[in-house]
Amino acid sequence: MLTGKIIGLGSYLPPKILTNDDLSKIVDTNDEWITERTGIKRRHIADAVEDKASTMACKAALAAIEDAGISGSEIDLIVAASTTPDVVFPSIACCVQGAVGADGCACFDVNSACPGFIAAYNTAQSYIESGNAKTVLVLGAECLTNFVDWEDRGTCILFGDGAGAAVLRAEEGMKNSFIMKASMNRGACLHCEAMKQPKRVDEEGFLKSTFMYMQGREVFRFVVTEVPALIDELSKKYEFDLGEVDHFVFHQANRRIIEATAKKLGVSLEKFPMNIQDTGNTSSASIPILLTQMKKEGKLKKGDKIVMSSFGGGLTWGANYFEY
Numbered sequence: 001m002l003t004g005k006i007i008g009l010g011s012y013l014p015p016k017i018l019t020n021d022d023l024s025k026i027v028d029t030n031d032e033w034i035t036e037r038t039g040i041k042r043r044h045i046a047d048a049v050e051d052k053a054s055t056m057a058c059k060a061a062l063a064a065i066e067d068a069g070i071s072g073s074e075i076d077l078i079v080a081a082s083t084t085p086d087v088v089f090p091s092i093a094c095c096v097q098g099a100v101g102a103d104g105c106a107c108f109d110v111n112s113a114c115p116g117f118i119a120a121y122n123t124a125q126s127y128i129e130s131g132n133a134k135t136v137l138v139l140g141a142e143c144l145t146n147f148v149d150w151e152d153r154g155t156c157i158l159f160g161d162g163a164g165a166a167v168l169r170a171e172e173g174m175k176n177s178f179i180m181k182a183s184m185n186r187g188a189c190l191h192c193e194a195m196k197q198p199k200r201v202d203e204e205g206f207l208k209s210t211f212m213y214m215q216g217r218e219v220f221r222f223v224v225t226e227v228p229a230l231i232d233e234l235s236k237k238y239e240f241d242l243g244e245v246d247h248f249v250f251h252q253a254n255r256r257i258i259e260a261t262a263k264k265l266g267v268s269l270e271k272f273p274m275n276i277q278d279t280g281n282t283s284s285a286s287i288p289i290l291l292t293q294m295k296k297e298g299k300l301k302k303g304d305k306i307v308m309s310s311f312g313g314g315l316t317w318g319a320n321y322f323e324y
């Protein structure tokens with residue numbers, strides 16, 4: 001059957017780096033605590049003027065298109081995932097369209113918090129597999145540090161900025177199989193309720209609601225329970241053995257979450273690539289940034305079987321299984 005194969009990958013990470021030692025000068029924390037609890041050593045921080053979710057998306061998109069060796073005019077759909085867009089409208093996808101010379105193609109954004117890239121990828125695959133698109137650009141772009149409370153050591157240590165992109169092209173191959181879930185009933189432990197509005201800053205509690213709020217332990221428990229169960233459900237529903245999977249490309253949120261998931265699934269940690277030490281949690285951008293790094297390091301081979309999985313605010317969680 002026709003399915004989308006990844007023919008190009010690209011990413012953009014802003015040049016400014018914030019180390020754990022830098023953070024220890026802002027909040028009461030230290031490198032040892034952050035490294036031990038999260039695996040993060042440093043993260044890239046967007047420049048307040050130069051870098052926005054939309055501009056970082058454009059840079060990642062151009063890199064992915066160059067890697068694919070195609071021209072922008074060949075693209076017939078752009079789907080961008082972001083929870084932290086700098087534009088209300090046009091969408092980030094439209095901004096990217098302008099930058100890559102894909103005038104006339106369909107463009108829209110999705111917001112599914114950290115699993116946004118998987119939601120965008122599955123949407124792109126559904127367009128391709130139903131014959132509605134041949135070449136699709138899929139993106140994740142985030143500027144989370146704009147929404148972080150820099151006085152809250154429980155959250156500000158976790159996040160970083162960046163963007164990643166993949167070009168998919170219709171080819172004969174194995175179908176993309178996926179399951180996506182959400183549970184607003186359990187969403188109170190992770191949210192960012194309001195966008196900043198100049199005239200509402202004086203309203204009681206308003207400014208606080210513009211920052212990300214997180215109960216870390218609750219989120220941790222949710223992830224290490226639901227994500228392994230979802231991967232198990234995915235493998236049963238689509239009848240594949242976890243032993244056949246070459247790479248488990250997971251959302252980079254916390255090294256301990258990945259270790260606990262690998263253990264629960266009974267899969268070697270070696271099959272879980274990680275770059276969280278250098279990026280922190282970049283939400284929907286984390287998976288395409290990691291895929292790009294894997295490709296550059298020669299770790300992706302045509303035919304490799306990949307499970308991607310992510311989780312985040314909503315609460316949302318999802319996973320898919322496909323052939324590279």
Ligand SMILES: CC(C)(COP(=O)(O)OP(=O)(O)OC[C@H]1O[C@@H](n2cnc3c(N)ncnc32)[C@H](O)[C@@H]1OP(=O)(O)O)[C@@H](O)C(=O)NCCC(=O)NCCS
Nearest residue numbers: 029030033037114153154157216217219220253254311312
């Ligand atoms: C946030 C997280 C790293 C905290 O680790 P934890 O082991 O759960 O730590 P706790 O929140 O229970 O806090 C333990 C102690 O460390 C302290 N602490 C919290 N942040 C700290 C920091 N940055 N530096 C030093 N101490 C810190 C707490 O105040 C607490 O102190 P106390 O015992 O005196 O009250 C962890 O819960 C986590 O990663 N959760 C998942 C979050 C996530 O991935 N979110 C995004 C999903 S997309």
